[in-house]
Amino acid sequence: MEKSAEDIFEGFKEHSIAEFFKRNKQMLGYSGKVHSMVTVVHEYVSNSMDACEDAGILPFISVRIKQLGDERYSISVDDNGPGVPKKFVGKALGTILTGTKFHVYRQQRGQQGIGAAGCTLFAQITTGKPIHVVSSTGENAYGCDISIDIGKNKPVVNNILPAERKSKGLSVQGEFEGIKYENSEKSVFEYLRRTALANPHVEIMFYAPDGKEYTFTRSVETIPSPSKAIKPHPLGISVNDLLDFARVSSSRKTSVFLSETFARMSSAKVQEITGIVGESITDKAPKDLDWASAESLIKAFKSVKWIAPDATAISSIGEERVKAAIDNILTPEYVYIVERKPQVLHGGIPFIVEAAIAYGGNSGRKSSEDEYTWNIMRFANRVPLLFDAGSCAITEAVKGIQWKRYGIDIDNRPVSIFVNVSSVYIPYSGVGKEAISKEEELVEEIRLALMDTARGLQKYIGGKQKVSAAKTRYRTLMNYAGQLSSDLSYLTKADKKEIERSLERLILKHYPKAKESDAELEEEKGA
Ligand SMILES: Nc1ncnc2c1ncn2[C@@H]1O[C@H](COP(=O)(O)OP(=O)(O)OP(=O)(O)O)[C@@H](O)[C@H]1O
Ligand SMILES: [Mg+2]
Numbered sequence: 001m002e003k004s005a006e007d008i009f010e011g012f013k014e015h016s017i018a019e020f021f022k023r024n025k026q027m028l029g030y031s032g033k034v035h036s037m038v039t040v041v042h043e044y045v046s047n048s049m050d051a052c053e054d055a056g057i058l059p060f061i062s063v064r065i066k067q068l069g070d071e072r073y074s075i076s077v078d079d080n081g082p083g084v085p086k087k088f089v090g091k092a093l094g095t096i097l098t099g100t101k102f103h104v105y106r107q108q109r110g111q112q113g114i115g116a117a118g119c120t121l122f123a124q125i126t127t128g129k130p131i132h133v134v135s136s137t138g139e140n141a142y143g144c145d146i147s148i149d150i151g152k153n154k155p156v157v158n159n160i161l162p163a164e165r166k167s168k169g170l171s172v173q174g175e176f177e178g179i180k181y182e183n184s185e186k187s188v189f190e191y192l193r194r195t196a197l198a199n200p201h202v203e204i205m206f207y208a209p210d211g212k213e214y215t216f217t218r219s220v221e222t223i224p225s226p227s228k229a230i231k232p233h234p235l236g237i238s239v240n241d242l243l244d245f246a247r248v249s250s251s252r253k254t255s256v257f258l259s260e261t262f263a264r265m266s267s268a269k270v271q272e273i274t275g276i277v278g279e280s281i282t283d284k285a286p287k288d289l290d291w292a293s294a295e296s297l298i299k300a301f302k303s304v305k306w307i308a309p310d311a312t313a314i315s316s317i318g319e320e321r322v323k324a325a326i327d328n329i330l331t332p333e334y335v336y337i338v339e340r341k342p343q344v345l346h347g348g349i350p351f352i353v354e355a356a357i358a359y360g361g362n363s364g365r366k367s368s369e370d371e372y373t374w375n376i377m378r379f380a381n382r383v384p385l386l387f388d389a390g391s392c393a394i395t396e397a398v399k400g401i402q403w404k405r406y407g408i409d410i411d412n413r414p415v416s417i418f419v420n421v422s423s424v425y426i427p428y429s430g431v432g433k434e435a436i437s438k439e440e441e442l443v444e445e446i447r448l449a450l451m452d453t454a455r456g457l458q459k460y461i462g463g464k465q466k467v468s469a470a471k472t473r474y475r476t477l478m479n480y481a482g483q484l485s486s487d488l489s490y491l492t493k494a495d496k497k498e499i500e501r502s503l504e505r506l507i508l509k510h511y512p513k514a515k516e517s518d519a520e521l522e523e524e525k526g527a
Helices: 005-009 017-023 033-055 086-094 115-127 188-198 239-247 254-261 267-277 291-303 319-329 393-399 440-492 496-510 518-526
Strands: 060-069 072-079 131-136 142-149 154-162 169-177 203-207 213-216 334-339 343-345 349-359 365-368 371-373 375-380 383-385 415-423
Touching: 017 115, 033 060, 033 072, 033 115, 033 169, 033 188, 060 188, 086 115, 086 131, 086 142, 086 154, 115 131, 115 142, 115 169, 188 203, 188 213, 188 319, 188 375, 188 383, 239 254, 239 291, 254 267, 254 291, 267 291, 319 334, 319 349, 319 415, 334 440, 343 440, 349 440, 375 393, 393 415, 393 440, 415 440, 440 496
Parallel strands: 060 203, 375 415
Antiparallel strands: 060 072, 072 169, 131 142, 131 169, 142 154, 203 213, 334 349, 343 349, 349 415, 365 371, 375 383
C-alpha cells in the first residue's frame, strides 16, 4: 500500500548535534580500535597543552591507561593547567560545540569545541558510564561525573563533591569499550613521543597498560610565546565562514561588520566592495545575510586588490627548539633543520613550514632485526598526525622528492623526516583533523623545505662515505708500509721509524681525508 507524505512525516524529528556524532563517530576519529584510543588521548592532551600555554604554565601532563577487559580500558589525563571553573565544567566537557576557542582567529590546537565532549559521548555510548573529573582553579577542588543528554546536547553533571587535589589543573578519567592498546607506529606511545618532539617545553609521563612507565622529559624551559588573536583576511575565508562570523556579529550593518571583522578592510575597501555588491547587501544587518549575499561578498573580495595578510600571529616551533627536542628524543647522529619564511595560502591564510631530517640514533623505523627504514612524522600546529597519511599534503610532498638523486637510499636508512605546518587556519581534509588537505601551494612549500633537508643529509652522508673510503685505503697501505719499512731498513740500514713516517706522509698526501678528525665531521653535522 502506498504511504502518504503525512504518514511518512509523522516520524519527522530534529536531531541534536550530539545525536549526529553518536551516529557518525568515525568523523571524530572513532574508527578502528587502536585509532579510537589515540583519539581520546589526543583530545585530552591537546586540551591540556592549550590550557597550560594559555595560562602561561609549563605543561606537566600525565597519561594513565589501564586495561579492564579484552577491549575495555580506563584512560585518564591529568594536567597542571588553570583548571575549569565548576560552573563551566558541564558545558566544557558535556556539550558538543562549546568552548573558549570559538570565533577566535588564533593559532591553537583546539578550534571546534568538539574534542572533549566527543570523548564523553564516546565513553557513554560504549560503556554507559559518565566521565569523572577532578579540578581545581586554585581554590577548593571539586570532583564530578559528567555525561551528555544526547537528545538535547546538554550536560548532565552528578555527584559534585569537594575533592582532594593540592594543585591547580584538571584531571579527566573515562572508561571506554571497543578500543585497543598496541605497540605500533600508530600507538599512544608514538603519539606521545611525537607530541614531545614537537612540543619541547612539555613534560609527559605515560603509564602504559602493560605496566611500563615512560617519561618524555622537557628539553627547553620556556613556553612558546602566546599566540595572538588576529582578524581573518578576506581572501582566507569561505562563504560558510563569512556566514558563521555574521551570525555572531552584533553590528547593525554589514558594512560595519566587514570592517570590524576582517583584516585589511579599510573604509575605502568597504566602499569599493559596496560599489560591487550594492548597498542592498552592505546595509543589511549581518544576521540577515543569506547564502547568495555572502557569496556575492566573497566574489567581490576576490576581485579587489588586498595587502597581504599579517604573518606575525603564526608561531612555528623554532629551529633551536626542534633541535633540542630531536637531540633529546631521537639522539640522532645528524640532524638538519629548515624553517621557511611565512607563505600565504589562497592569498589570505598565512602559514609556516618547518622541516627536519634526522639520521641515525633512534631515527627511522626498524624494518628487521638489524635493518632500518625511514618514517615521516607529520604535525599540524605541533599536533602529531598519525592517521590518514594518504590524504595528507605532507606525504604528497615527501613522495615528490627523488631521494636517490640526493644519494639517499631512504628505504634502507635510519631516517626520520619531520614536517610541521603552522597556521591560524589549517586546511584539514576532514573534521577528524587527521591530515592536511593537498592544496598545491602547501605541497609545493613543503617540498621546497624537504629539498633543503635532503641536500643537508646528502652532504653529510657523502662526506661520511668519502672519509670512510679514504680511511680503509689508508689502513691497508699503512699495513704494507709497516712491512715495507722493515725490509727497506734491513737493506739500507736506515732507521725503520723514519722510513715509516716518510711513507705515512706520502700516503696522507694522496688520502688527506683519512686523518680528518671526528671533530671535523661533528662540525659538518651541526652545519
Ligand atoms: N585541560 C583543560 N584545562 C582547562 N580547560 C579545558 C581543558 N580541557 C578542556 N577545556 C575547556 O573546554 C573547552 C572544550 O574543549 P573541547 O576539546 O571540547 O573543544 P576545543 O578544545 O575548544 O576544540 P576542539 O574540538 O578542536 O578540540 C575548551 O575550549 C576549554 O575551554
Ligand atoms: Mg579540544
